[in-house]
Amino acid sequence: xxxxxxxxxxxxxxxxxxxxxxxxxxxxxxxxxxxxxxxxxxxxxxxxxxxxxxxxxxxxxxxxxxxxxxxxxxxxxxxxxxxxxxxxxxxxxxxxxxxxxxxxxxxxxxxxxxxxxxxxxxxxxxxxxxxxxxxxxxxxxxxxxxxxxxxxxxxxxxxxxxxxxxxxxxxxxxxxxxxxxxxxxxxxxxxxxxxxxxxxxxxxxxxxxxxxxxxxxxxxxxxxxxxxxxxx
Ligand code: APR
Numbered sequence: 325x326x327x328x329x330x331x332x333x334x335x336x337x338x339x340x341x342x343x344x345x346x347x348x349x350x351x352x353x354x355x356x357x358x359x360x361x362x363x364x365x366x367x368x369x370x371x372x373x374x375x376x377x378x379x380x381x382x383x384x385x386x387x388x389x390x391x392x393x394x395x396x397x398x399x400x401x402x403x404x405x406x407x408x409x410x411x412x413x414x415x416x417x418x419x420x421x422x423x424x425x426x427x428x429x430x431x432x433x434x435x436x437x438x439x440x441x442x443x444x445x446x447x448x449x450x451x452x453x454x455x456x457x458x459x460x461x462x463x464x465x466x467x468x469x470x471x472x473x474x475x476x477x478x479x480x481x482x483x484x485x486x487x488x489x490x491x492x493x494x495x496x497x498x499x500x501x502x503x504x505x506x507x508x509x510x511x512x513x514x515x516x517x518x519x520x521x522x523x524x525x526x527x528x529x530x531x532x533x534x535x536x537x538x539x540x541x542x543x544x545x546x547x548x549x550x551x552x553x554x555x556x
Contacts, residue, residue, distance in 0.1 A: 325522055327408035330401060330493040332511055334498020337544045338528070340393045340503060341420055343385070345419075347502050354381070363476045378471040379453040380438045386419050386451060395544035396424035402445045402552045403427060411489045415508050416500060417473055432480040432508065447472050449481035480507060490514045497523045497551075499543050503532035512536060525551055 335345035342461035346353050348391045353361070353379070360366055360379040384390060403410040403426055413430045414421055419437055439450045446462045460468040474480050490496065503509040512522050513534045524536040525547045533539055540547045 325493075327406065327495075328411065328489065328493040329406065329413045329495045329497065330413060330499060330515065331497045332413045332415070332497060332508060333399075333499045334501025334508070336502075337395050337548070338416055338418055338420055339391075339500065339547050340395070340485070340543060342390050343418060343420075345500075347500075347504060351462055355545075357389055358476060362468075362473070364478065367470065367475070368519075374471070375455045378473065379455075381417075382453070383453070385436055390418075391505060392420040392424035393545050395424070395548040396420045396550045398552050399429075399499075400425035402556065411493070413489070413508075413511075415505070422476065425465070430482050432474070432482055432486060433458050434471070434473040434481065436473070439469050440472040442470050443468055456526065483507065487522070488509070490520075491518045491519075493520050495523070496520045497525060498532075498536070499525045499548060501526070501530070503530040523551070527549050 335343070339345050344493055356377065361374055367374045378402055391464065399412060399421065411428055411430065412421060412426050415433045417431065417434050417436045419435065423537070437451055438447050439454055440447045441460045441462050444462050447534060448461055454469050456467050458469050459466055467515060490511055491514070493515060497511060498512060501508065509532060512532055516522050516535065522536045522541040524530065526541060527543060528541055529539060540551055
């Protein structure tokens with residue numbers, strides 16, 4: 325079997341592209357508490373706010389001001405050169421890994437550039453704003469579309485696939501994630517239990533630091549390049 329590497333990324337990798345992380349701003353995400361915008365309850369209570377919030381996030385991502393940074397491009401470059409299997413699992417809902425050229429990306433928390441029908445579960449690519457009046461392509465009805473985002477209290481996507489990759493990898497690398505949100509925060513423990521080497525790349529040591537065999541600290545644009553250059 326060819327060697328397998330699993331990389332898990334979080335908001336820290338996109339921070340130098342101008343996207344705010346979740347927990348570095350007094351617990352607020354773009355001026356909102358998470359419960360106001362990122363829960364099924366919030367969507368029920370105030371759909372207008374939730375639609376507007378994700379429309380703004382999507383517009384920002386597509387604005388031209390937000391571009392992949394060196395950390396994204398280094399991961400894409402490594403994937404091209406690496407002889408084994410490279411799996412990139414991201415908690416990020418932005419598309420910066422794809423825009424940097426990464427091929428094998430698993431978006432466990434959904435994607436800003438996709439929307440979903442709440443009835444059929446069908447997922448559509450969409451770069452446009454949506455609201456309560458948007459008509460769903462599959463049922464031709466208003467009010468059935470929601471952002472394709474995994475909110476708090478919902479089950480992340482592709483968990484079986486990710487679990488399989490974690491059990492097969494020899495190296496697990498976590499980049500720019502604080503380790504506060506499960507199940508992603510538990511991936512290091514799973515990989516370790518299958519004898520993978522575990523590495524943390526982050527601005528600072530996280531609460532999961534003791535779980536990692538090695539850690540390298542600083543801005544993602546610097547530590548990712550240094551670490552992956554050595555790995556090749
Ligand atoms: N380079 C490297 N690491 C950085 C940088 C940077 N330039 N800037 C910030 N960081 C680190 C922070 O130190 C922190 O440990 O990135 C981490 C970001 O943590 P969070 O804001 O908690 O983001 P994340 O771990 O991705 O959150 C997980 O929580 O709200 C939910 O669904 C949301 O996917 C998200 C999940």
